[in-house]
Amino acid sequence: MYSIEEINISNMIVHILDTNLSVPVISMDEMESNYEIKEFFANHIVKTLNDDSIKNCEFNTDYNMVYTYVKEFASAEDKFIDMSINIANQLFSIMSSNLDIPSADLAIINFSCRSNRYLALLKLNYTNSFIHYTEVENESNINSIIRHRTTLPNMGQKINEAVIIDLSNLDLKVLEKKYEIDGNKEYYLSMHLLRCKTTLSSKEQYNIVKKATDSISKKYFDEDVEKKMEIKQELYNNIEETGEINLDKFADDVFKNNIEVKKEFIENLEKKGLEEPVVTLSEKTITRSFEKQRIKTDNGIELKIPMELYNDPNNIEFVTNPDGKISILIKNVNKIIQ
Template sequence: MVVIDKAILHVLDVNDANEFFSDELLNLDLSTVEFLIKHIEKTIDSQDAKKGCFYEDSEFKRILIGYKNEEMEFVSFSKEVASSLYKLLINSDGVASADLLICDARIDEVRYLVIFKCNNHQGYVHQVTVDEAGRVNTELVNNYAILPGLSQRMDEFVFINLETLDILSKAKKYNVDGNSIYLIPELLLECTQTPSPTETIKEINKVVKKVTEAYCQDQVAAAAAVKNFISENIQSEAVIDPVAVGREVFQDNPSMQSDYSNAITEAGFAEPVAVNQEATLKKLRKHKLSTDTGIDIIIPTDYFENTDFVEFFKNDDGSMSITLKNIQNITNR
């Protein structure tokens, strides 16, 4: 359950070098509360988000603790956050103007500071004008300050547990002084970042592919084995252990196990990562194959090891054949 206690909106117009910081809290009417709650519920379980902890000398942490201890009221605190972010954005390359939503909210009875950086998007709205003679004129107007709809996702966000100060964030890289950095966690929050669940799965697949290529092994079978192992294990515990994945996939080849373990550790993805069970299982449920002949096939992951439904053959000329079995009906889509 999500309860919004306070919320405010600041405008960071970096294109025209203007900042518009609100002196008043948002009116928490039904539509505003619905907007905020929907986006909080949609983003807090994002598999693209990274966990983090403040550095000891973080300036953001200092002012956050001051706000938490009621040494600063919410509007002043939010303005300081907005001002700090605006100064960072104005000195970055290729940055879009944005609206900054800051909320003090309770999520399942835990108090959080929630920050949504809503990068302005182009969209069209209608405009109605009435002239002196009473004639009505309707027009399409190009608007560059469109907020994400309820079905869309926030570009960048931060959740800070105000009890533990644990951080969950999703951020984009910006070019600052010639360096590409995650501006919000690295410069605004000044905190660490651990790999996200999505990044971890991508890196696992990348390393598995690299190792199987190096040993001239079946990449399709290895990729399916990765999905099967992760799917089976996260049903009992919502955690992915990248090193354990390598042990399972390459269990018959110690050399491949070793190469995988070294590569995943060197890439910084050796530590287990917590995942959202439902979201991860949904992604792993099917495996898509694209052939060089232009044919795409989507197969349930757990069918790869079941020759009653699908079987792969290596032909004498080096090509591959796929046989689909026990099909009772085919539907055109």
């Protein structure tokens, strides 16, 4: 996980990309150094780097103008302003032809972190908010509340479109959303602006594994509560040890000698585009996915169980009764808090 203290900002520039205007409002000079603004940008850079939806990408270098601009800047820092203007114009051209893409301010930041130089492209999409507005009528002030469209996300909010480029090797990390391009929903940042090859994010990889696991559990073990618990626990154990899921090992541990089920599980992963033998998960994905396990019964009861207690018979037990119904026994509770 990255922290704000690790981010050292050298250069900042902002261009206004409002598609209600016919042209972008281009800044011809850098922003003045200001602690609060640096903190604002550093905060969003850290949120982006720690986001489990971020994808590792690689430039397609053939006839790629953004790659050319960034490569030139990586070897000549005095090209920062020119590089930023060129990228802003490229992005505005895409946005103005595809009005589903939201207007924004584009902040471009040159920074260092952990002894490496990076370039951040932060697309600060406009949000709607309400502000006060004063009119003077007949020499009297009239205060009103009006809707203001061009508010930027604050430090506590998360931006959902950003690019971080490692200037030592030009590898990219991309956080993006799909918008309608020529009638189809597409990732326009990676496909049209950056023209880069993408991989699945940590969050996407985990979701594919979880959905494939849930599908197999429902199909083959829907009535076997203990087996379903074992599968969840085994997934947790694999991740807890290394922060990774070795898919072959996990399938062997869970499905053991059931070759057909294991084969179906692996095929389900491959159909969804997950072909890597090992899935590495971000700390955020692990925490969010395994902090608690949720159980929902057919009669409407819902339980959230801390993962460390989930498979501990001293704390919770699932009992299959002679009539086939299941009892959930919660043990060693000192008191009920709520």
